[in-house]
Amino acid sequence: MQIKEMNIEELQNLQTELHNQYEDYKKLGLNLNMSRGKPSKAQLDLSLDMLDIKELTAADGTDARNYGVLDGLPEAKAFMADFMSVPVDNIIVFGNSSLNIMYDTVMRAYVFGVLPGATPWKDQGKIKFLCPVPGYDRHFGVTEAFGFELISVPMTENGPDMDIVEKLVAEDAQIKGIWCVPKYSNPEGHTYSDETVRRMAAMPTAAADFRVFWDNAYCEHHLDMDDKAEILDFLAECAAAGNPERPYIFGSTSKITFPGAGLAAFAAGPESVKYTRKLMGVQTIGYDKLNQLRHVKFFGDKAGLQAHMAKHAAILKPKFDIVTETLARELGDTGCADWTNPKGGYFISFNTMPGLAKKVVGMCKEAGVELTGAGATYPYGIDPEDKNIRLAPSMPPVADLKVAAELFCLCVKLASVEKLLAEKQA
Numbered sequence: 001m002q003i004k005e006m007n008i009e010e011l012q013n014l015q016t017e018l019h020n021q022y023e024d025y026k027k028l029g030l031n032l033n034m035s036r037g038k039p040s041k042a043q044l045d046l047s048l049d050m051l052d053i054k055e056l057t058a059a060d061g062t063d064a065r066n067y068g069v070l071d072g073l074p075e076a077k078a079f080m081a082d083f084m085s086v087p088v089d090n091i092i093v094f095g096n097s098s099l100n101i102m103y104d105t106v107m108r109a110y111v112f113g114v115l116p117g118a119t120p121w122k123d124q125g126k127i128k129f130l131c132p133v134p135g136y137d138r139h140f141g142v143t144e145a146f147g148f149e150l151i152s153v154p155m156t157e158n159g160p161d162m163d164i165v166e167k168l169v170a171e172d173a174q175i176k177g178i179w180c181v182p183k184y185s186n187p188e189g190h191t192y193s194d195e196t197v198r199r200m201a202a203m204p205t206a207a208a209d210f211r212v213f214w215d216n217a218y219c220e221h222h223l224d225m226d227d228k229a230e231i232l233d234f235l236a237e238c239a240a241a242g243n244p245e246r247p248y249i250f251g252s253t254s255k256i257t258f259p260g261a262g263l264a265a266f267a268a269g270p271e272s273v274k275y276t277r278k279l280m281g282v283q284t285i286g287y288d289k290l291n292q293l294r295h296v297k298f299f300g301d302k303a304g305l306q307a308h309m310a311k312h313a314a315i316l317k318p319k320f321d322i323v324t325e326t327l328a329r330e331l332g333d334t335g336c337a338d339w340t341n342p343k344g345g346y347f348i349s350f351n352t353m354p355g356l357a358k359k360v361v362g363m364c365k366e367a368g369v370e371l372t373g374a375g376a377t378y379p380y381g382i383d384p385e386d387k388n389i390r391l392a393p394s395m396p397p398v399a400d401l402k403v404a405a406e407l408f409c410l411c412v413k414l415a416s417v418e419k420l421l422a423e424k425q426a
């Protein structure tokens with residue numbers, strides 16, 4: 001029954017029932033965690049054999065143990081370019097973290113400017129950045145650390161609301177960039193439509209040095225290998241629209257092999273790649289080529305990587321299913337919440353009635369279930385409606401997830417009933 005349609009007496013009865021159930025949960029002494037978007041141990045074990053690969057010499061004879069090869073071994077560049085669906089000439093293979101590349105990319109634009117001769121962002125007054133919400137807290141954290149003004153833009157099922165994005169970037173030259181997770185977005189799991197990609201590539205911007213930070217973190221992270229989301233080639237769309245230097249594209253194998261010990265890469269337009277190589281050449285002599293060879297030998301090619309991703313999906317899908325099934329069963333007809341049913345990525349995005357996210361996260365914590373902090377999916381950690389909660393089903397075992405999801409639903413119902421009662425009794 002729709003909780004919203006209940007009268008005061010019905011709400012009071014339900015409150016008592018739910019409260020008793022909640023107290024029973026608290027007695028169980030649970031210690032469960034749905035807060036972390038990390039692969040589980042079973043997923044990490046999938047790549048263990050990679051560590052037995054002791055390949056020291058690249059195809060061109062380079063000794064991978066020694067210094068040199070700034071932007072990646074040729075076979076590593078070819079592999080990462082194929083994986084990220086970009087031409088090999090446009091790619092640079094970096095170290096172990098794409099977030100690290102994103103930070104450095106902002107830093108370079110801030111200190112040196114986006115291209116030779118461009119005015120550094122630091123010399124252009126207050127810089128602003130667009131942040132589709134809900135979004136990835138660490139993206140927002142990078143641009144917050146530089147003191148940029150973060151402007152929230154609402155997400156839709158097809159990507160950021162492009163009417164708003166186009167208007168803002170056309171009118172304000174202080175807006176220098178936008179954060180994008182184009183496939184299986186964090187946290188909603190949405191994938192940008194062709195129209196969104198084309199508009200993002202072609203939109204006029206007041207700032208000549210406007211850049212799209214295209215974090216394709218989940219490009220091969222499907223939950224169902226027979227139902228994969230596809231996106232257009234952003235680099236090609238930008239070039240076709242006459243904006244070849246607009247995209248900064250990021251990817252990594254963090255959630256494919258080992259987070260913190262994978263391969264990360266950057267792709268961009270021809271001038272941007274050239275300039276980045278020049279600047280990074282001061283910063284490093286080269287990254288970990290032994291790890292590059294390990295990855296190339298382990299997967300062979302993109303088809304090998306995709307076969308590996310099917311094994312991840314087999315582990316992850318039952319976990320997402322148990323959570324979405326529980327949400328549908330417990331909350332489907334209550335009218336007091338909505339959530340996404342992603343086809344890939346690592347998260348489910350959940351909305352309570354306005355004003356309840358913090359309360360629900362607190363109630364879950366009190367009963368032994370840790371969730372991502374409410375507000376984390378918004379710039380500055382502030383969700384203006386206090387309603388979004390990011391659920392991360394990857395780490396706990398299925399049995400734990402079932403209990404955690406049931407308790408979560410109970411907390412959502414109890415918090416909603418209490419809010420409605422307070423409103424009706426006011």
Ligand SMILES: Cc1ncc(COP(=O)(O)O)c(C=O)c1O
Nearest residue numbers: 097098099136181186217252254
């Ligand atoms: C959208 C997104 N980008 C990047 C990362 C981190 O990537 P990396 O491990 O390559 O730094 C994450 C991790 O959760 C993520 O969700």
